[in-house]
Amino acid sequence: MRYYSQIYIVIITTLMICLSGCTTPQKQQVNQTPSTQQNSPENNQPSSQIKLLNEEAVKLSEQGQLKEGFQKLEQALTISTDRGERFWEAVTLNNMGRIYQKQANYAQALQSYQQALLINKELGDRVQLGKTYSNIGYLFDIQKQPELAIFFYKHCLINREQARLEPSLLSAPQPDAYSITVAQTYRILGDKLLKQGRVAEAQRSLDLLKVEELQGFASGVRGNQQTAKGINIIPQETATKQKLEQTLDNAVELGKELTKLRKIPPEQRSPQEKQRIEEIVLTQQKLLKQFNDFIASPPVKAQLDQISRAAKGQNLDLGSINELRDNLAKLPEKSVLIYPLVLQDSLELVVVSPESVPVHRPVKVTREQLNQTIATFRQDLQSPRRQDAKKTANQLYDWLIKPLENDIKLAGAKQLIYAPDDQLRYIPLSALYDGKQWLVERFSVNYITAASLSNFNTPPKRNFRALAGAFTKGNYQFQVGTQQLNYAGLQFAGQEVESIATTLPGSQKLLDQAFNPQATIPQMDDYPIVHLATHAAFVVGKPEDSFILFGNGDRIHLQDVANWSLPNVDLVVLSACETGLGGKLGNGEEILGFAYQMQKTGARATIASLWSVDDGGTQALMSAFYTLLSSGKLTKAEALRQTQIALITGKSPENNPLPIAISSGFSHPYYWAPFILIGNGL
Template identity: 50%
Template sequence: MTLPSIDSCHSQSRSRSWLLLFTSLIGGLSLLAALVGQSAQAQAPNLPQTLEAATRQDEADRLLREGVQAYSASQFAVALDRWQAALAIYQELGDRPGRTVALTNIGEAHRSLGQYAEAIAAFTQALPIAQETGDRRRQGLILGNLGVTYYATGDYTLALENLQQAQAIAQDVGDREGIATALLNQAVVYRALGQPEEADRRVQQARTAGGEGEVASQPAGETMTRLERELRIAQEQGDRQGEAAIQGAIGVLWLNQRQYDRAIAAMQSQLDIAREIGDRSLEATALNNLGLVHVELQQYPQAMDMLQDSLLVKQEIGDREGEARTLANLGRLFLEQDQPAMAIVFLKQAVNLWEALRAGLQQTNPDIQQTYTDRVASTYRLLADLLLRQDRVLEAQQVLDLLKVQELDDYLRDVRGNEQTGRGIALSEEERNMLNLYDRAIAQGRELVRLRAIAPDRRTPAQQQRLAVLVAAEQNLARTFDDFLNRPEVAAALDQLSRTTRRQNIDPVQFTALQNNLRNLNQNAVLLYPLVLDDRLELILVTPFSPPIRRTVNVPRTQLNQAVLELRQSLTDIRVNPRPSAQRLYNWLVRPLEADLAQANTQTIVYAPDGQLRYIPLAALHDGTQWLAQRYRVNYITAASLTEFDRRPQRDLRVLAGAFVQGEVSVRVGTRELRFPGLPFAGIEVENIAAQIPNTQKLIDAQFSPQATVPRMNDYTVVHLATHAQFVAGSPEETFIVFGNGDRVTLQDASRWSLPNVELIVLSACQTAVSGESNGEEILGFGFQMQRTGARAAIASLWRVNDEGTEALMTQFYRLLNQKTISKAEALQQAQISLIQDNQPPFFWAPFILIGNGL
């Protein structure tokens, strides 16, 4: 089951069906495990005792508390401002513990704002101070926060390293809660890595660390103590908004521990205060989270009431991102009650809202930006899963397309999509009827929410009377789950929906355009979409002349990912025979479609890989007799909805070829220093291109600088960069191309290029690391970013081949491309076949993939 959305502080949950671990890993609650409420003065008795110093100390402590209150109210920018001011005073006073407090909280504020690099920098500054002061518990806390932040960036390796160090320190100081928290956080990382067995093992270890029964009776003891302290401060100061926010956080902690009565009590307090002070956002938060508690209790009518009330408030205040989250939760609730048709309707609405937001119809708030994995992708995958289970393949294919765009948006942060993606998923007439029935059923509820939002002492007598009428009517209104579904007109609409959904509720114009693209290639092309689900692999094949074809392969995600890693390792080690691994994946990815591919007389596979499948080249699968490259051309795409893969190219080849041949370049990435040696055969590679294509401009070493190269690119149809490039998961600012003069250009820098005349960009010595910690979004992001510049296509390698092997393949590629009657995809295929016929191992020819327009 996929994750629902806990509102406020953006925690996620996964309990019984939606397990909610006590963890600071997913969201802003980790601040509450930071130094909230602790006086730096109490930790620094040696401060100068002058009146001025004491006054400055009090000011810093006040700023620290104000930051906590602002953070509790989700005012992250205000909190950051207060804590930075506090830090300046602590530095002035030489108060090292105070600096640790402020820096840790500053890191939390940056993380809540989605500013992960700044968060890591703040935590990294805080850590050595804690070490110098001998505060071991604080060291563990900071390391845990670093682990949380690295998780948010997608760097699961560093996340685990820091969380394991946090666990070790917690064990060393006897902090049982810290041990349990670190283990639970590791469990979430392992789940993201597709290793549920390791995750379950960490959960069990966490329970043991906390003591059987003790965790449930004293949830996150130290954190709860801090929360209760902050609650008392807020109550003493009359800060009702802060009190409501903290009550909500306490409720989430109780829910983490499955103490449902206590969770309901705290969340109800949040709701009561929010309504009293007229804070609609906090009201919607409390309603959403109360709804999820009732889901855990299997009290579905109450859950439906709470979630739809939350939805109404979010609609009233214009919180469209929150509205999408609650729509997704409602969809999951319908699914819990075995109502997949209704679930699909609400999940479609959630997806459509996210698409509208991303398309720029309304911008999301900057403090709710997170990696898509837990927020958005789970809903897209669940919707695609449900559609496929009902054989609604066309709609599932469209959802997969949009998912790939969301992945681009998560990696590059600024992919707005286009008019087509902004329309989202089409609703059938029957689905629209269902929504209309639902809207009519809650019309009175909407008015009731509006009246409840008015403070009691501000309601007019007429409003109070109307409220009483609506409250009485609410009890008779068929607005709960069971009542709504049992209404005759709803039952009839559901029956009609179940009989008509296989008509494929997709805009026929979109599907026709997709098939026209395939036909216009004149290459007997098909479009292959794999979807990796937890329990199986779904294959969707779109052909030019028939409805989409769906094939299901019963292989779990973990087993598939392990096979991907094994093939990747065998392909990149020239001493290992990759055929057994290559045949295994062929049997899952291609063999189920062999008859369909033959029926379509397939020559070209337009391929939109999912997840970690992006780390292996489809061309390197093996059918037991030959490599797939010997049977089909393979043309990768970022997403069909953003790709015109049938646009005809210019055939007048003009090449700008740069090469990094001599010397060594050192590049600093974060705390690492990477060294890149010159590529002697890159010079030969460029000379061979120039010999075959007269209109070639060569730039070697110092001449091959960004200043000399980038302004010239759009004067050529092909830009060939024989140099190092590094693809880094989760970090487009750390994905870069090394130039011959030692400079580097990041993927973000490349987004500013303008190359409308360029048909192809080739990176012939790039490298992508894979360790199970990403979904290959950096590869997708590179291809899309090159297309965004105006270039039609890009060629890159999934691992770095020695430059002699690269030179051989590239020489063949350009010889074929210069024939002008052959496409880019076919030229790459034939160049690969030539190396295969020369008995070269896949290590040399397999890593090169063509992304974008392959004509």
């Protein structure tokens, strides 16, 4: 009975989200309320004192001094309740819950999180509300109760995505009061949904994970009405929400009254005010008991069982999935969408096609094994002298594509829409090897950052003119982080842009000193294609470390790119960029961040390289690519594919002969594999 008592308290509290998370978000729902702003630690001394006590408590807790840490939190809670510092009261309660949790006192942890949840809802603070839901989800996670963990993690996403409509709320410094990061919440939720067979919900979680990772790398990522929908609350939960709604409204109203009373200094409270505070606290306790009795009733228990069965059977609102299928169906080539999710002990694959529900295929490989193979593969690919690339390419094929072969075949797919995860972002999918041929010889590959949130099927304007800049001579040295970098002019870059100008009449060339930000950036939106034959680097770490180098030595950083306006640009090409600078691999968020920033400018697609090919291979590839694209017969994705095949075989495509000779010396994937297309591949 005690077990059910603990669970039911939490389920009821969680369903509060239905009051605030299942409805269409309005702007006022995500703004900080006046009470939250007034409780900012910079505004008054009590807040600063509470903040310091919480920081000391967290530090002591991390050092294993739980008793001492809890004593600090008791002091903080006394000050916050006496002074009506509701924001900091919730923070302190969350941290108390964390210590209870470490002590395996799960009932008390739950009670602390529950109290924080009520305060956050009262304040209308979506950010804190979402993170408190994450704490509760994690509490049930460590107790091996995945259904409840999923339920609460979903509510974290709902509130987080509604808060994303005001990105400044997410970018503001947040106190440390949470068991795991928000990105971990998204990732864990996706994992648990997949393991329960709830693939449609998992697909949505994976989409939103990409957005959350962007927020972690480049703050200020704004959401939209599509992202603000969060993740579906299945229909069977609606009835429970309606039954609880009035009770929860009463609890919030009581909380607001309590906040006003507690803003009166204790020594100035009248006897009537003191009595009213006691009455409110007692009434809230009675309401929680009513919640427990309601949830413990047989009809509600039966309904919860029904919810679990229905969700596992995919009996849920598939509106967003149907929209995604429609987008796939509108593409000129049969396509499937592939999502890998890299977990500690497994690789989880999700494939979506126009005709079927999402399919989940688990692969037994650890993150460590996968990352070691990725690192080896990159080394094999980045040296044309290494002839063993096919071995690791085949191993990665067995993990990433082979489990999906039948699904891809049934869909009749000719194109793979790919949303890579973690370090998979550092390797080209097209360079996987099935034992007989490279993947690019079977499929075109179109990368996207968050498939169901991106418009990847809008036809481009067929106007082939380019603004082509090149860094051909000179030498520039500068420091990025702890690395001293030295970049020399690209030997073949001049020929590269000359070939583009010849192939695409009406194009403009900018070389070396003339290729500078002041002359280049204002002209970009006058051309449907912007081609930059220069060094660029996506650096693990802060966004300001990633850069594009211009011919005069100036650098434009990733954050500066966000200020560009390129609504008329169909394609941006960076032909000599590199990732994993210095051999350091992160989780690939810098690649995701670059693609996002380009998308934010209005440009529909980007071609970038995962490593720099500093010789005639790039010039040959780009010449062939623009020749095929300018014919108007092929999409960008297919033109890139046929170009890569031409380099592999040393022959022109049969149906699209090239007016230039292709050397057979470019067959190694070092030359053709690094170029990936991100965004709209049409």
